[in-house]
Amino acid sequence: MASPAAPIGGASPSGRVLGPALDRIIKNAAWRKHSALVAAAKAALDLLSSSAYPSPDPTSPHTSPLLGLPTAAADACLHALLLALESASPKVADPALDCVTKLLYHRLLLGDLGAANDDSPPSKLLAAVLSCGALADDAMEFSTLRVLVSAARCPSITIRGEGLGHMLKTCYNIYLSSSSGANQLCAKLALAQVLVIVFARVEVDSMDVRVRTVLIMDMMDMSDRNLNDSIIVQVAQSFINEAMEGSDVPEPGTLVVPAEIDGKDDAGISKIREDGLTLFKNLCRLSMKFSTPDNPEDQVLLRGKVLSLELLKMVIDNAGVFWRTNEKYLGAIKQYLCLSLLKNSALSAMSIFQLLCSIFVGLLSRFRSGLKEEIGIFFPMLVLRVLENVHQPSFLQKMTILNLLEKICKESQVIIDIFVNYDCDVDAPNIFERIVNGLLKTALGVPPGSATTLTTAQDQTFRIESVKCLATIIKSMGSWMDQQLRIGELPPIPSEASLNSIDNPNILVGEDGSLIDFELQSDSNSPDLSGSSSLEQRRAYKIELQKGISLFNRKPSKGIDFLIKSKKISHSPEDVASFLRNTAGLNATMIGDYLGERDEFPIKVMHAYADALNFEGMDFGEAIRYYLRGFRLPGEAQKIDRIMEKFAERYCKCNPNSFTSADTAYVLAYSVIMLNTDAHNTMVKDKMSRSDFIRNNRGIDDGKDLPEAFLSTLYDQIVKNEIKMSADSSAPQTKQPSSVIKLLGLDNIINLVNWKHAEDKALGANDLLIKNIQEKFKAKSGKSESIFHAITDTTILRFMMEVCWAPMMAAFSVTLDQSDDKAATSQCLQGFRSAVHVTAVMCMQTQRDAFVTSVAKFTYLHCAADMKQKNVDAVKAIISIAIEDGDYLQDSWEHVLTCLSRFEHLHLLGEGAPTDASFLTVPLVESEEKIQKSSTTTGSKRTNALQNPAVMAAVRGGSYDSTAAKNNASPLVTPEQINSFISNINLLDQIGIFELNHIFAHSQRLDSDAIVAFVKALCKVSMTELHSPTEPRIFCLTKIVEIAHYNMNRIRLVWSHIWKVLSDFFVSVGLSENLSVAIFVMDSLRQLAMKFLEREELANYNFQNEFLRPFAVVMQKSNASEVRELIVRCISQMVLSRVSNIKSGWKSVFMVFTAAAADDRKSIVLLAFETMEKIVRDYFPYITETETTTFTDCVKCLITFTSSKFSSDASLNAIAFLRFCAVKLAEEGFGCHEKDTDHQPNNLDPFDGNSTLHKDDHVYFWVPLLAGLARLTTDTRPTIRKGAVEVLFDILKDHGHLFSQFFWRNIFESVIYPLFGSDSSTTNGHINRTEADSWNFESKTVAVKCLVDLYITFFDVMRPELARVTSVVVSFIRNPYKQSASTGFSVFQHLTEGLARKLSKEEWKEMLLCFKESAAHTFVVFDKIVRMMQDIEIPDRNGSYSEAEQYSDHDIYNEDEEEANMETTSYAIVKMKNHMSQQLLVVQGIVNLYETHRQSFCAEHMQIILEMLSAIVSHTSEVSSESALNMKFHKACSLLEVSEPAITHFENESYESYLKLLQALLHDKPSMTEDMNIESQIMLVSEKILRKYLNCAGHGQSNDASRRDRALHWILPLGAAKKEELSARTSLVLHVMRLLGGLERDCFRRNLSLFFPLLADLIRCEHSSGEVQLALYDIFLSSIGPIISV
DSSP states (O other): OOOTTTTTTSSHHHHHHHHHHHHHHHHHSTTTHHHHHHHHHHHHHHHHOOOOOOOTTTTSOOSSSSSTTTHHHHHHHHHHHHHHHTOHHHHHHHHHHHHHHHHHTTTTTEESSSTTOOOOOHHHHHHHHHHHHHOOHHHHHHHHHHHHHHHHHHTTEEOOOOHHHHHHHHHHHOOOOOOHHHHHHHHHHHHHHHHHHHHHHHHHSOOOOOOOOOGGOOOOOOOOOGGHHHHHHHHHHHHHHHHHTTTSSOOOOOOOOOTTOOBOOTTTBHHHHHHHHHHHHHHHHHHHHHHHHTTOOHHHHHHHHHHHHHHHHHHHTOOOOHEEEEHHHHHHHIIHHHHHHHHHHTTTHHHHHHHHHHHHHHHHHHTTTOOHHHHHIIIIIIIHHHHOOOOSSOOHHHHHHHHHHHHHOOOOOHHHHHHHIITTTTTTTOOOHHHHHHHHHHHHHHHOOOOOOOOHHHHHHHHHHHHHEEEEEEHHHHHHHHHTTTTTTTOOOHHHHHHHHHHHGGGGGGSSSSSSOOOOOOOOOOOSSSSSSSHHHEEEEEEHHHHHHHHHHOOOOHHHHHHTTTTTSOHHHHHHHHHHHOOOOOOHHHHHHHHTTOHHHHHHHHHHHHHHHOOOTTOOOHHHHHHGGGGGOOSOOHHHHHHHHHHHHHHHHHHHHHHHHHHHHHHHHHHHHHHHOOOHHHTSSSSSOHHHHHTTTTTTBBTBBBHHHHHHHHHHHHHOOOOOOOSSOOOOOOOOOHHHHHHTTTTHHHHHHSSOOOOOOOOOHHHHHHHHHHHHHHHEEEEEOOOOOOOOOTTTHHHHHHHHHHHHHHHHHHHHOOOHHHHHHHHHHHHHHHHHHHHHHHHOHHHHHHHHHHHHTOGGGGGGGGGOOOHHHHHHHHHHHHHHSSOOGGGGGGHHHHHHHHHHHHHHHHHTOOOOHHTTSSSSHHHHHHHHHHHHHOHHHHHTTSHHHHHHHHHHHHOOOOOSOOOOSOOOOHHHHHHHHEEEEEEGGGGGGGHHHHHHHHGGGGGHHOOOOOOHHHHHHHHHHTTSSSSSOOOHHHHHHHHHHTTTTOOOHHHHHHHHHHHHHHHHHTSSOOOOHHHHHHHHHHHHHHHHHOOOOOOOOHHHHHHHHHHHHHHHHHHHHHHHHHHHHHHHHOOOOOOGGGGGTHHHHHHHHHHHTTTOOHHHHHHHHHHHHHHHHHSSHHHHOOOOHHHHHHHHHHHHHHSSSSOHHHHHHHHHHHHHHHHHHHHHHHOOOOOSOOOOGGGGTTTTTOOOOOTTTTHHHHHHHHHHHHTTTOOHHHHHHHHHHHHHHHHHHHHGGOOOOHHHHHHHHIIGGGGGGGGGHHHOSSOOOSOOSSSOHHHHHHHHHHHHHHHHHHHHGGGGGGGHHHHHHHHHTTEEEEEEHHHHHHHHHHHHHHHTTTOHHHOOOHHHHHHHEEEEEEEHHHHHHHHTTTOOOOOSSOOTTOOOOOOGGGGOOOHHHHHHHHHHEEEEEHHHHHHHHHHHHHHHHHHHHHHHTTOOOHHHHHHHHHHHHHHHHHHHHHHHHHHHHHHHHHHHHHHHHHOOHHHHHHHHHHHHHHHHHHHHHHHHHHHHHHHHHHHHHHHHHHHHHHHHHHHHTTTOOOHHHHHHSSEEEEEEEEOOHHOOOOOOOOHHHHHHHHHHTTSSSHHHHHHHHHHHHHHHHHSSOSSTTTHHHHHHHIIIIIIIIHHHHO
């Protein structure tokens, strides 16, 4: 015994706990009944009180189960506690339980407990504790539970598998059987706490782990009545709190048993985790206990099942990473938990269904990557089955499902993963698609007229919840997209161009144009995908496959053809048969119809189908069942015959000894089918008996009977077990027509959604279904397709939206239209808002526009009289869309801005302000007065304002697409309608005008593409406003000006795109028929331009020009003079105020003034010219400092002013300004000089390929100026023509020294030569004269004179142009008119005189040849005269043409013909006279040329000159020899009483000039004459002259012979005409005779033989003058006499 001072049990920690407990046990025990217990307790106390044993070494291995005690003492104490617990006495057992609790709490009990076959004291102690829980004593149950919780959380002991199982069952039993509600609830919490502790250790694989205390709120089963008692709940929560108090931190000095993390079982996991796995399996087994048939409503069992499912839910919800990655644990979930879910899904208890759904959500959230196949099966079975039941659902079940879906949909990654791993997997169901479609059906409600178990309130609740789910789905998709794209953080957004390939339907087409057959084999080495390309292919493949299946279920042959063409199956019958056997979703009836077809290919497929089946070893009935399992026999007898015939053949082949022939099997098979129909068809009254069946099949075995026993067995099989053919797997969907749907235009969307892919649907979890699903698990568990894909590419959202946008559109639209519930409409608008966000960011234009349009329609701004609060909310949604998604709206901006425009219109109507139309139909002064009046309008006037036509139209309303209210509606509006309209407008007061302006003010925050789209849409809406026939408005027009101001500071590239849109808009509106609108927009454009011109433009940019272009276009096209005048004033103001900043804008400025110069209003012309005068005089440097084309435009403008029909002064001043421009150019140094030249003419050779000419860009300032003046020379007004020519050449002459040779060449080519038309079109001297000159002779004459003066002045620079200048000059000579030829000779003479000393021999030759060619060209005139007079006959009369009485009867002509002939002759006479004058001018010009420049001419030059004169002399002889023509002229002149052409004088003058030139040449250049044989030429000419004289005198044919043989004749006197001609030729003969007389003696002697006969004839012929005879006398006397005398 211990000393009285020592504590009971000793000083050890264990003793201090055990001593008092054992002492209490001794005191409470009955000495007789518990004598053994008392003895054991005393013995234990004695050992504890003994101080003989040493203190244990804490570092040594512990063999004692109690910390600090020897093994013997520990065993004795535990033995005593064990006896106390086994006594079944609460008084004895309770202290023992309390003692065990304290030992566990203080971690004094050590070792492993509860292992199999473990009989150690601690294990026996645990077993005894568990047995106390079954004593039906409330206190004992409570204490037991406390011990179990302490044991579970104590890290110093380890409770192994079976021990954990027993603990679980004990708590389980207490919960089910305890009479105390508090104990039941405590048992439930104890179970939960134990599970939390165990699986927390499993997660970290350690015994020492911090765990949370379970709360009563964690328990889900609200059907537990104990939860309704607050006292019980409080007791239970206090119990678990006390049990877990201080459990996390061990006491100081206590020893914690290290976790056996190194203890691994054979499978490679620790014992801790193995024990947790065992516990989980036991829990699953508990959840799979079902009631017996004797007691199907066993409530205790149901409560136990609910408890186990609750605990499983808690385990799944708290599962960590280890659970999701360990194959063993995942396998346990698949094998046990999924089986539990499968079996319990058949139960109808609502609490179980809710728990199943909660567990499934946990699996989906945490284990979806490892349970892909299982989730693919459970989702349709648990969720979709209930969701898609629209007509007869359980309200609670469906609400549970809707809440479950809402929870799922809130997890964005879950939604994405579902679509990626199921809807994009060919072998998986389309879960996401079915969710969306199921929610749509629920949102649309029960179709009218359909039978349903739902009340109206329930149906409405379903609708709201389903819409909420859809809104949550699209919101989650948007959140996931924002997260992936970092919207709000970084700008990278997938562009529309980069996504076009996804929209492209050719994505499934290969390079050769053929469809790609995607082999959908997953890559096992890369289960996680970072992109969507592979999934994109999978999705495309699946859609096309399902399309083929759907087509097959309607038209089998077409479906097979489609699948073959799209390469989903090959063309071989075997592959088609395999497809029919193995593909889910095919309609069994359609398979049977296809197999029974009589076409060749379906028959081959049917044969392949049957040949693929193995009937070996099957009896006949079983084989038929197996054969018909995959399809339904068609109704047509011939099809059945073909199918069964092939079956018989195949069966006999697999079982060759079964029948004599295949015919027997065929007949029997047919008979079996008939028996099956007869036995199991309720419509058949008289059933076939066994004997009938046997009788019907007699003799079918090649004339023999089949064994009767065989037939009887077969009969029994069919009758007792019907041959059930495959049921159709795709049932037609019930359509839900609705007037609202049709009204909203959603009927096509509803039809699209109702078209459903055929899928396997779980109808209930019966045994057969459970077996089939388990088979599916096993079949799919090894496939690579079960790999779970994770994706981060947002492209997948495009495919998701393609699936869900139409159902969402329908659900949101129908609900928003039909429901006024605030919650429902709010969810719909939120759904629309999120849908717009996703589709806009993903560049899905069609879907985005559809959603935006729907929201816009629901604003009801187009029919405000029907507006409600939900419509105001829709307006708010539109504004939110514009602000938050403006960067992605693109074309949808039009709908948004249309709503804003209508909102502003209603706002103005509500304020009573006058409409825009009132301003746009009255003068501006009156409109300003109206504005002032409206600002002082009192509240009472608002009511009166509502009576205006605009309000009436707004009350009547219109369609969304109408640009204005309906005008054909009744004009009568009732006061009630007015009041309703006012109240509805008041609803819009919720939206301030600030929000409206916020959109426009923040347009500068839009990105580059978005702002352009925004401006396009704003312009389009503005055009709609302005073109309204009744209510034109300028709201958007004013906003366009605002946003242009806001965005003007954007980078030039973006601003140029914006302005391209605005420019077209301003042009279009500026040309509006509404004058006020056009003026307003032009003034607005002026404001923008003034602001824009504040920005300085760099050189070589063109944006100012683009900015001001609308002014020019409107100026050119507008029919309104007021608009044109306003534009001129605007441009004038801009130029005068911003002239220093204008660069490229000058082009548009001059375009405006050019158009103004041609205007038909004098005020506009003068106003524009006034500004142009100011520009040229004061701001000329600003014009020339920009592009060279600016100056060109200035010149064009001035030239246009010269054409003004209002003021000749302005025209002449414009020409003067052109001269002024040239002066300014010269003053500013805009010259064009060649570089690196010495300016010496002899050194300049522009045709030398080695010379390099450098020209300044300033050349382009002069060319347009000069070319413009050149064009003015063709003006119809003489003063303008003359002024233009003078100014042109004055400029060239005054400033030509600034020009380089290259520039001069360009001037001649582009300016000067074109003045003379085709005269200078060639450079080789061959000049062509055209009759149709564009300008008159006077201007041309001035021009050629100026040209020669200019050329002489700058000959040194332009020497190479000598030939072409000469060509221009001599072109005047060949003009058939004397005045032109005279001008040509004088100018040519001036040219030669000016250049005489500068011309080289070659240049003189070039000029003379050109002169010669032009002179020769004049001869053609005579040829024309000859041809003209060839067929003309002149009457031969003695009297005057006018004396009609002298006509003879036989000489009368046709008067018309005679008159025409005389007119032609008269014209020919005039032409002849002009021609002779022209030739004489040529002769005189040649003579003068020789006389002036004889010293410059060499022999070659003189040869050309003599050839010209010789040609003319020859031509004169030709003219005079045309006796017939001369006779006609003589007669005609006599008749017309006009002078005859002086042909003889013409000939004489020509010969005389020729002869004089030869004489002068002989005299001036004797040496040259010898080489040229001038003497001979003189003699020949003289001979011709004398012979012509003799011919005229009648002695032209004399010769020596005639003179010798001549007979004497009478010489008749000459007639008057001959005498006159002879007289005319006398002077020329005298000149020749004097020439002969003056010859030197030797020369005369040499030529005497030639002239003597002629002189002799002159002696005997008649002369008109005695001077001829005197000249003869002198010749004979002075020249011939001396010769004879010698």
